[in-house]
Amino acid sequence: MTTMVKVAQLAGVSISTVSHVLNGTRHVGDETRQRVLKAIEETSYRQDALARAMRRSRTDSIGLIVSDGGEPAFAEMIRGVEETAANQGITLLLANSAEDPQREARAVQALLERRVDGLILARAAGSGPEALAEFANQDTPLVLMDRLSEDPFDQVGVENNAPIKELVEHLTSQGHERILLVAGDTRVSTLRERHRAFQDAMTAAGIPPSDQLTVTAAGQAESDAGIEEALSAAAPPTAVIACSTVLAAAALRRIQQRGLRMPEDIAFAAFDGFAYADLFDPQLTTVRQPAFQVGATAAELLTRRIADKSAETSIVRLAPTIEYRASTGPTPAS
Amino acid sequence: MTTMVKVAQLAGVSISTVSHVLNGTRHVGDETRQRVLKAIEETSYRQDALARAMRRSRTDSIGLIVSDGGEPAFAEMIRGVEETAANQGITLLLANSAEDPQREARAVQALLERRVDGLILARAAGSGPEALAEFANQDTPLVLMDRLSEDPFDQVGVENNAPIKELVEHLTSQGHERILLVAGDTRVSTLRERHRAFQDAMTAAGIPPSDQLTVTAAGQAESDAGIEEALSAAAPPTAVIACSTVLAAAALRRIQQRGLRMPEDIAFAAFDGFAYADLFDPQLTTVRQPAFQVGATAAELLTRRIADKSAETSIVRLAPTIEYRASTGPTPAS
DNA sequence: CTGAAAGCGCTTACAG
């Protein structure tokens, strides 16, 4: 492998000069610079980012740990982070905790050992507060993505209250009173917020939320069972709101199995639904998250923080858009 | 930041000993080792992977460049690579070329500068052979993923011939003769292979493939126009095979717009279709790729190659499974 | 069983 020493010898200069030509860190005489450039070319020299990072105490890399790389929304967030980082010459180190706090903890350690300049974290469902203790001392900046908390870090996620409220109002205005909420694992902050927003909106509509019409469950099997039970109750729901893609899929399967028509027998809406919700029949009402933008914003918050560790922490909530389609009946005028 | 020096001082040993305790590279007396461990604990020392990598000429990291992070199949491959790497203590550096050869070239350089131990590449559509020249000298191992080529590298992708052949036979056996192939950008090797397989299978069935019933196009708009033209022809197709998720979505939209019923008016099948193809109505026949497995295999091939640079190169083709559903009419006995 | 020292490939004051 070619190093600066060889380049310097070939060009007849010192390695200082090679370094300065490479990085543009000080003026180099035109003729000298040409010789260096030529030597770089001839030796097909490539800078060693490791050695550079070690001297500069800066790697120009950031880490991203997602809680579920399989969810389409997270795939989009990853794209947003990557693109924003790449545009700034920053390399992305990616890890997936798969909702396992232990894997999350290992990933945090691995990335810190690699001296990332900062870290973006979408926490695993069961991840406790100790996971964040590491970052309290401000050595390595941390940005919380999607799954927010009360901790004093930069954060970016989506607004969960307003869309749920709007959805509930849309359904209740059509006369729905028995609305099933498939909320999933409420240890996850997004799902907890949506659950809470639902209860508030129902209460505001004068319909006390009932446990029979709320499915909260950590696992897939539990969710399935809960949905089945709710749909087969004596007074079944006339509408369903599912709080995530997987939950929506689970609910739709049960609805199809029972031969229920949407929206005649049961109205249906999903938070963060399917990539091609318009291709379903009936087309599905969906709360669409600006997932790419969430990732891009996380990367921006992080680079800002890296540049200025003493800046005020900011918490960004991006607004999802509700795409009304046939599965919830007539589209509201908007 | 704590370094080995501080730990060594605290424990009253040399940094050699600290290093050996940390890495288990030589025996250390039990009492000494305990003192070192205690000092590590007290100082909350964390190894510097950069310095370590520099000395060892090995980073325990690999790079992955995907051509389209937005495609669900690639998201799965990324997961497969990440999980396999993480299980071996290897960190993943991720880049997305977004089908842009220039971004791909930049990503390759960035990852090589970071001294990844090896690279997995799903090439961008328009990427030429010069992109691979870099790797001919065997310095950094390269594995080609999903989009294969004639070049002498380890490669992993899916078998494209057999599923297309089977699909065509399934359709022709039902009497379909005018089958539209939506092939997309045939500069992409997977799409080129599927296109070719289609022509072969049709010829074998005694139906000469026609240009009117083949849409090859690099861009979305072109594809849309081609599909529209084919569907509105005097002798429209009675069946459609779409070669990717985006192409399938484009075709389905046109089919829905025209109010065509599936499979009565037109049969439909997609290669690498939708995450929830069973939730569509009618349910969609889909060729499902083992995408996670493709990623996992890529990572395995790469680590094998890193361990033994002189091993025989291997080309792995994983078999997709065809999920027959209502959109292609009666399911074949299997 | 342990330590002193060289060196991985850079950047960056310091000096002229």
Place this chain on the structure above:
DNA sequence: CTGAAAGCGCTTACAG
């Protein structure tokens, strides 16, 4: 306008 040299934090022969 340019160079000599220290040092980033480790690993690893070499020596005892």
